[in-house]
Amino acid sequence: MVFHGSRKVARVAIEMAMTETREQEKEYKTKFLNDGIRTAAVDYGGDFISSVNRIIERAVVAAKREGVIKEVHADEGAVAGATREALSMIMPKAVGLNVGGKIGIARQADHISVAVFFGVGLLHLDEVAIGLGHRAVSSN
Numbered sequence: 511m512v513f514h515g516s517r518k519v520a521r522v523a524i525e526m527a528m529t530e531t532r533e534q535e536k537e538y539k540t541k542f543l544n545d546g547i548r549t550a551a552v553d554y555g556g557d558f559i560s561s562v563n564r565i566i567e568r569a570v571v572a573a574k575r576e577g578v579i580k581e582v583h584a585d586e587g588a589v590a591g592a593t594r595e596a597l598s599m600i601m602p603k604a605v606g607l608n609v610g611g612k613i614g615i616a617r618q619a620d621h622i623s624v625a626v627f628f629g630v631g632l633l634h635l636d637e638v639a640i641g642l643g644h645r646a647v648s649s650n
Contacts, residue, residue: 516623516644519547519616523623524642526551526614539576547618550576555610558630562597569593569613569624578617585622588645589615592624595643603639604630620649 522542526549529535535551542549552572554565570589572578579585593613600609611628623644629636 515618516621516646519618519621520623520625520642520644522547522549522616522618523614523625524627524640526616527612527625527627527640528614529612542616545618547616548576548578549617550578550615552613553611554613554628556608558601558604558607558609561609562594565597565613565626566590566593569615572613573615573617576615578615579622584647588622588647589624592622592643592645593626596624596626596641599641599643600626600628600630600639603637604628607631609639620646622647 526538529538529551539549550572552568554568570586573589574581579589607630609628609630614625616623623642626641628639630639631637
């Protein structure tokens with residue numbers, strides 16, 4: 511099946527969030543860049559409720575650092591909003607617990623997707639949760 515537009519970018523963001531090593535991240539980044547999709551990924555761990563702002567900030571900083579977005583209000587807001595949307599999907603499982611995992615970000619033209627893939631829980635008693643957010647911004 512061939513995905514186009516927002517579905518394709520969402521799939522790539524999920525794949526980036528599920529990478530297991532930095533080497534795999536770099537390999538995927540190169541592969542997706544050859545398809546015209548810019549990507550970033552960043553690890554995160556901590557208490558969910560007190561970490562929401564830091565998770566959003568890390569996503570925006572990673573997207574800027576990797577050239578996924580420009581340092582303009584609309585791009586930064588799109589990543590922040592998509593990250594918040596992704597986090598809202600895992601919130602019912604994560605409230606009051608620790609999370610740890612990775613944030614994946616992908617952009618092609620005017621489609622931006624952010625995926626969060628986290629273990630949620632205490633010690634080794636983790637649940638697994640994935641959240642996904644999408645925004646459209648001008649590709650100028």
